[in-house]
Amino acid sequence: MKKRRSSAEAACPCGLPSPYATCCGRYVEHWPHVPAPDPESLMRSRYSAFVHGRADYLLATWHPEFRPADLTLESDAQWLGLEVRSARWLGDAHGEVEFVARYRVAGCAVRLHERSRFVRQGGHWLYTEGDVKDRGC
Known part of the structure; x- marks a missing residue:
């Protein structure tokens, strides 16, 4: 019989070959004491937060000037994967990450292609905001 892995031992949803606990989980579960060290890590941890329903x-990681008053997550969303296309620093305090996130909701496959900005x-x-390049359904 195969031993089932705990959620801490499970692969990180962000796609890196590490357990959630030592990858994105350290940021999601220990905010604000363990902040993401760079824009790509923050973007990956935010994807993992969507997967785990951590509004x-x-x-908390959305810049106050851009943050919505509340956030309702799609409870029936099935997250299918994340591909980081590029990540770049724009000086010491700004960065951009281009990614494609795939998920399915209400029978509809969604492919979200975005260039996100971070400060x-x-x-x-x-996270401040992003330019959506492509989105399904």
Whole structure:
């Protein structure tokens, strides 16, 4: 009989070959004491937060000037994968990450292609906004 892995031992949803606990989980589960060290890590951890339904982390890592008042996640979304296309620093306090996230909701396959922007404030990277290049359904 195969031993089932705990959620801490499970592969990280962001696609890196590490367990969730030592990959994105360290940021999602220990915010604000363990901030993501760069824009790509923050973007990957935000994807993992969507997978795990962690609206609290998503809101906490959204820059206040751009953050919505509340965030309702699609409870029936099935997250299928993340591909980071590029990540670049724009000076010490700004960065961009281009990615494609795939998920299925209500029988509809969605492919979200976005270039996200991030800013560093008070030692924490924060998501500001993004340009959506392509989106299904």
